[in-house]
Amino acid sequence: MAEQHGSWPAAAQAPPPGWLPARPAPPVGPPPRPVYREPHPIAVAPLLSGVGATLVWFALFGSLGRDLAGYAWWTITAAISAWAVAVVLALLGDRGTATGVALAAGVGLSTAAGFVAARWISTNDWPLW
Numbered sequence: 001m002a003e004q005h006g007s008w009p010a011a012a013q014a015p016p017p018g019w020l021p022a023r024p025a026p027p028v029g030p031p032p033r034p035v036y037r038e039p040h041p042i043a044v045a046p047l048l049s050g051v052g053a054t055l056v057w058f059a060l061f062g063s064l065g066r067d068l069a070g071y072a073w074w075t076i077t078a079a080i081s082a083w084a085v086a087v088v089l090a091l092l093g094d095r096g097t098a099t100g101v102a103l104a105a106g107v108g109l110s111t112a113a114g115f116v117a118a119r120w121i122s123t124n125d126w127p128l129w
Contacts (some may be wrong), residue, residue: 042096050089052101056081058108068119069129075112081118 061078065071080104089098119127 040095042099046094046096047103049098050086050097050102051104052099052100054101054104054108057082058104062108062112068115072112072116072128075108077115079109082108 058078060073061074062071065074082101086098086102086105089095089101116127119125
């Protein structure tokens with residue numbers, strides 16, 4: 001059978017001074033509201049410079065195509081290379097410029113896809129093959 005010990009003494013002595021940490025004073029008033037800020041904010045000038053550079057990039061690549069299929073393939077190539085540059089800029093460079101490059105690349109590729117879809121719908125022939 002288990003051995004029974006006596007109960008804990010009711011009048012236990014208090015610990016010596018300095019043994020327990022001091023209790024902090026209760027705060028007065030409501031707690032402060034948290035402030036959430038972006039550690040690296042994106043400015044307008046780098047964003048617009050990324051958009052402008054990508055528009056020039058797409059104009060140069062798009063002008064290499066002689067017909068719709070050529071334009072579409074050059075635009076796909078330009079979009080893939082622009083997104084690769086945007087990833088590198090986001091990791092190592094300016095995030096605002098990377099955002100502008102990615103946005104303009106998405107709009108340029110969507111425009112080319114719209115032209116391809118319009119031709120496909122109107123002629124019932126896929127123009128990229």
